[in-house]
Amino acid sequence: MIRAVSTDPVPIAQALIRCPSVTPADEGALDVVQRLLEPLGFDCTRLVFGPEDYRVDNLFARRGGEGPHVCYCGHTDVVPPGNLAAWTDDPFAGVVRDGVLYGRGACDMKGGIAAFVAGLADYLAVHPGHRGSISLLITGDEEARSVDGTARVLEWMAANGHIPDMALVGEPTSRSTLGDTIKIGRRGSLNAHITVTGVQGHSAYPAKADNPIHRLVAALGPLLAAPLDNGSDFFPPTTLQVTGFDVGNTATNVIPAVAKAMLNIRFNNHHTSAALTERLHAALRAAGCSYDLVAECSGESFLTRPGPFVDALSRAIERSTGVVPALDTGGGTSDARFIARYCPVAEFGAVGATLHQVNESAPVDELRRLAGTYREVLAELLG
Incomplete structure (x- = not known):
């Protein structure tokens, strides 16, 4: 009752x-x-x-x-x-x-x-x-x-x-x-923490160092140069935002050993978090990076x-x-x-x-x- x-x-x-x-x-x-x-x-x-x-x-x-x-x-x-x-x-x-x-x-x-x-x-x-x-x-x-x-x-x-x-x-x-x-x-949300490792050195002798900033920038460049897609019937285009960039360096004449970046990708139904993570790996490999990538998806x-x-x-x-x-x-x-x-x-x-x-x-x-x-x-x- x-x-x-x-x-x-x-x-x-x-x-x-x-x-x-x-x-x-x-x-x-x-x-x-x-x-x-x-x-x-x-x-x-x-x-x-x-x-x-x-x-x-x-x-x-x-x-x-x-x-x-x-x-x-x-x-x-x-x-x-x-x-x-x-x-x-x-x-x-x-x-x-x-x-x-x-x-x-x-x-x-x-x-x-x-x-x-x-x-x-x-x-x-x-x-x-x-x-x-x-x-x-x-x-x-x-x-x-x-x-x-x-x-x-x-x-x-x-x-x-x-x-x-x-x-x-x-x-x-x-x-x-x-x-x-x-x-x-x-939209889905993918957070990525990227650490690129290089060789520290004097900025006057770059041949003796391996600048991780340059490699990280080279990897991120193609990802930022063009939209990841043009949207779909009910979704806007996927967006990739660099939300953090850090090298921990206070000296102007030192090439650092490590460069780090954080990304957030808000993605539509053209993508999965797994496919986007692999896309990040491919970009880092193409730039010749020695790197570590931790990707976390809070929701597809x-x-x-x-x-x-x-x-x-x-x-x-x-x-x-x-x-x-x-x-x-x-x-x-x-x-x-x-x-x-x-x-x-x-x-x-x-x-x-x-x-x-x-x-x-x-x-x-x-x-x-x-x-x-x-x-x-x-x-x-x-x-």
């Missing part, structure tokens, strides 16, 4: 904000969500992962056992508040002033979770016998390491028969007006192409907000990069105007409209 749960997201968001859950601390945030979901008929499982000095609490909740299975994904962890003196109010007080909710997480993304739970309660009040099943994957490890959160929970879900047919991540994707943007993919590029899921999401958003959403792949990485390995995933949420800022906030009216939109999304996907 479904028991009444608030369909107003504001008090839910306030309760979440009042839990100072700076990654990886939970401070009761997931308890707030669990206490709201259980009366709605959800079976809740808490999953704790990570080493003793970095324990991460996660929540998986599911209602129903049949398909289609829709999963809402989000995070209750937040970034540190920063300079407390710069905040007008206590960042964990959840103050409402002049129609705006203030607090760390109001925008990213406790407000989004509150809106989904409120919209979910409203939907279930009208559709208690809906088809399919609904689940929530809420992690406490998105803003920092992102190792013991969504990725680990998905492994558990796969092992226990809980992989959804489609997933919606509630990150704040709207740019200026609620409903104007759905993210259907993200992914794309959920328009189809039944994305089309249904777009219809629901337009019906609720009156705005036709654009399909976008911009921005950095999110936990959607892990979910894309298992099922189609899209991201939709509030306007991300103040995420991570001092005096982070969310208009009360926007939170309530977002809850209504999530209700329409569930109605569109499950009837």
